[in-house]
Amino acid sequence: MRQFSLTSILSQLLLLFFVIIWIIPTFGLFISSLRDKELLSISGWWTSLTTTEINEIHRMLGMEYQIQENNYYIIKGSIFEDNSGKKITSFGITSKKINEFSLGDIAIFKDNSEVTIDENGNYVWKSKTKFTKKKGKRLFTTSLSPPSFTFDNYKEVLFKEGIGRAFVNTLAVALPSTLIPLIICSFFAYALTWMKFFGRDTLLALIIASLVVPLQMSLIPILTIYNDFGAVFGVAAKSYPGVWMAHTGFGLASTTFLLRNFLKSLPNEMMEAAKVDGASHYDIFLKIILPLSIPAFASIFILQFLWCWNDLLVGLVFLDQVPSEIILTAKLKELLGSRGENWEILTTGAFVSMTVPLFIFFALQRYFIRGLVAGSVKG
Amino acid sequence: MSLLNLSFIVLLGILIFVLYFHFSNSFLDSYNRKSNGRFKFENSIRVVIFILPAFIVLFIFILYPVFETVRLSFYDKFGREFVGLYNYKWAIDDPEFRRSILNNLGWLLIVPTFSTFFGLVIANLADRIWWGSIAKSIIFMPMAISFVGAGVIWKFVYEYRGPENTQIGLLNAVIVSFGYEPQAWLTIPIWNNVFLMAIMIWIQTGLALVIFSAALRSIPKEMIEASRIDGASELKIFFSIIVPYLEQTILVIWTLITIIVLRIFDIIFAMTNGEWQTGVLANLMYDWMFRGGGDSGRGSVLAIVIMLGVIPILLWNLYKHKQEQNI
Numbered sequence: 001m002r003q004f005s006l007t008s009i010l011s012q013l014l015l016l017f018f019v020i021i022w023i024i025p026t027f028g029l030f031i032s033s034l035r036d037k038e039l040l041s042i043s044g045w046w047t048s049l050t051t052t053e054i055n056e057i058h059r060m061l062g063m064e065y066q067i068q069e070n071n072y073y074i075i076k077g078s079i080f081e082d083n084s085g086k087k088i089t090s091f092g093i094t095s096k097k098i099n100e101f102s103l104g105d106i107a108i109f110k111d112n113s114e115v116t117i118d119e120n121g122n123y124v125w126k127s128k129t130k131f132t133k134k135k136g137k138r139l140f141t142t143s144l145s146p147p148s149f150t151f152d153n154y155k156e157v158l159f160k161e162g163i164g165r166a167f168v169n170t171l172a173v174a175l176p177s178t179l180i181p182l183i184i185c186s187f188f189a190y191a192l193t194w195m196k197f198f199g200r201d202t203l204l205a206l207i208i209a210s211l212v213v214p215l216q217m218s219l220i221p222i223l224t225i226y227n228d229f230g231a232v233f234g235v236a237a238k239s240y241p242g243v244w245m246a247h248t249g250f251g252l253a254s255t256t257f258l259l260r261n262f263l264k265s266l267p268n269e270m271m272e273a274a275k276v277d278g279a280s281h282y283d284i285f286l287k288i289i290l291p292l293s294i295p296a297f298a299s300i301f302i303l304q305f306l307w308c309w310n311d312l313l314v315g316l317v318f319l320d321q322v323p324s325e326i327i328l329t330a331k332l333k334e335l336l337g338s339r340g341e342n343w344e345i346l347t348t349g350a351f352v353s354m355t356v357p358l359f360i361f362f363a364l365q366r367y368f369i370r371g372l373v374a375g376s377v378k379g
Numbered sequence: 380m381s382l383l384n385l386s387f388i389v390l391l392g393i394l395i396f397v398l399y400f401h402f403s404n405s406f407l408d409s410y411n412r413k414s415n416g417r418f419k420f421e422n423s424i425r426v427v428i429f430i431l432p433a434f435i436v437l438f439i440f441i442l443y444p445v446f447e448t449v450r451l452s453f454y455d456k457f458g459r460e461f462v463g464l465y466n467y468k469w470a471i472d473d474p475e476f477r478r479s480i481l482n483n484l485g486w487l488l489i490v491p492t493f494s495t496f497f498g499l500v501i502a503n504l505a506d507r508i509w510w511g512s513i514a515k516s517i518i519f520m521p522m523a524i525s526f527v528g529a530g531v532i533w534k535f536v537y538e539y540r541g542p543e544n545t546q547i548g549l550l551n552a553v554i555v556s557f558g559y560e561p562q563a564w565l566t567i568p569i570w571n572n573v574f575l576m577a578i579m580i581w582i583q584t585g586l587a588l589v590i591f592s593a594a595l596r597s598i599p600k601e602m603i604e605a606s607r608i609d610g611a612s613e614l615k616i617f618f619s620i621i622v623p624y625l626e627q628t629i630l631v632i633w634t635l636i637t638i639i640v641l642r643i644f645d646i647i648f649a650m651t652n653g654e655w656q657t658g659v660l661a662n663l664m665y666d667w668m669f670r671g672g673g674d675s676g677r678g679s680v681l682a683i684v685i686m687l688g689v690i691p692i693l694l695w696n697l698y699k700h701k702q703e704q705n706i
Contacts, residue, residue: 007612007613008507008508011504011507011508011613012508014504015501015504015505015508015511015514016514018497018501018504018514018518019514019517019518022517022518022520022521022581022584023517023520024549025532025533025535025536025549025581026520026521026524026532028532028535028536028549029531029532029535032535040547041547042545042547043545043547044545044546044547044548044549044552045547046549046552168382168385169385172385172386172389175389175393176389176392176393179393180392180393180396183393183396183397183400184396184432184433184436185433187400187428187429187430187432187433188429188430188432188433188434190429191426191429191430192430195422195425195426195429197422197423197426201704203430203434204700205697205700205701206437206442207437208696208697208700209693209696209697210437210441210442211693211696212638212689212692212693212696213441213445213686213689213693214638214641214642214682214685214686214689215642216642216661216664216681216682216685216686217444217445217448217682217683217685217686218440218441218444218445218448219444219664219668219678219682220444220447220448220451220668220675220678220679220682221443221444221447221448221451222439222440222444223668224447224458224675225439240385240388240389240392241388241392244392245436245440246440248436248440249436249437249439249440249441250440252433252436252437252440252441253437253441256433280404280407280408280411280421280425281425281429282404282405282407282408282425283408306523309525310524310525310526310527310528311525312525312526312527312644312645312648312649313644313645313661313665316665317665317668328525329525329526329527329528329645332527332528332531332649333527333648333649336527336530336531336534336649336650343535343538343547346531346534346535347531347535349531350527350528350531350532353524353525353527353528354523354524354525354528357523357524357525358520358523358524360523361520361522361523365516365519368523369519369589369593372522372586372589372590373589373590373593
């Protein structure tokens, strides 16, 4: 239903305003990650979206490139690399008058040599006498530069700055940290929903209380346990399994809570019928509950995976900050400290860390939202 | 650790849990079948198999730490000698602690309020506009990325260069184009907190938005149509019908964001590391966990103060749960 009343236009404008405010910071980061690193540090990212006028200084080729044609000695060359896309609008031969000549003009140097240039940067420099200098003279050009983007920053960040390895590490943290709670909590939630045992209600109340316990409460005691454990068994106190279990612990309450809410909504009759047929709880779990729970699993998987992927604190406390263990967020934080001025590294690194969440977000948004809504309505 | 080793232990870690459940259950099933279902303890053993791993994890990672943290808060920095309320006294007298409490209160007041408000307004706008779902997607997107990633995004927006240079940070470029002096936003005490909070609002508005969008669908369309026919303005409808109708949802979202904000750590850690008076409790706690070899007493006191903030919410949740059980 499209309306063109005043309120409708006003609300569209207001919403557009919000959308622009919300998208611009991320958009700027993305554009910057694709820009040349020299340009990135001297001009705002928004200038790269339109054709901009830039002034440059180039030096022409020297004497060894000269050829003789008719009565002239000629040096030909191009001041731009191939396919730069830049278009020259004017040029000059002294630093004081960089716009002295327009295209097609012949500029004459003090030594009576003359130069012409076309808009693609090809110049012809000729002289009646032989060129004798190793270096050519300077040309000052003003050109229009169309938007140009490069993947160079990505190559550098992935392979030289260790972001590539951090990416793998993060995956090695996030995958088990998501699957382990999903496995153990699905059995736990099943027991809490469909089995009768002593203390079930107390256990459920404990889960609900644990939902809001800040993970800061657990950091010091668990770190102590890990240190003692490492000392007694002679293994590293900080390790991947340690992080998995920490994430499992911190995600346990919410995963169980969400799964139980889902299981409770399934019809009881199905379970009863299967039991009469002699199926054990494990049969019921495998053959009835599991297939029915796939959408719920998907939602919870996405929530927990994003949580682990984006986490900083747990990875910081329970992993060593060495190349083989450091996770993306910790690496980014490290770069923020050590390379705070190298925006090409920061913007690109940040964008690499966002690829997986953004992919999940756009591909599986429905499940993501469903999980969030389910978790919040009662939480 | 080589990549091959890493993928191997990842696989092994996951497999252990699958195998545990499969073999323990299959074993019990076959034993039960052999005894023709007359095995008396089948049910109790099954319960143990089902809940044991989760219970152990719950105990080690949540229940035990809560009590241990309380205990440690009364002990010295190594957790060895009982020092009574010494750590609490230290906290009260510590200017950094007071600063953090004030900042945390500011965060708790401002972020949930604005996120909820923006979420509600945007959900309403988007609901009635044909490109609303695209708008919702865009505003929701920051929810997917990490706080550190968001930190980098916004640090770039707040980037400061001296007045003689071209500004590459968007905010300063805008300010300069209006003829003002560029500012190093993150180093101006008090106000820098607001700039950090803006990041959190930018993220959490998406959460509020999607939940409100779902809740909006439960409002009877007829009610809104009727009031429109009666000549009520959109603003009037918003404040007199929609807001009261969504009161419960507003409360839920407000609480949810409050819990998230109370633990806020990453943004401040990445952006200012608590300098220029931006520290909050979680950062101070992280500091004390490692500062000077770590002080578990002081760290624990700080953790408990964070916990105190959620206790009312915890009690409220339990109360609601009990009510549901009784229905």
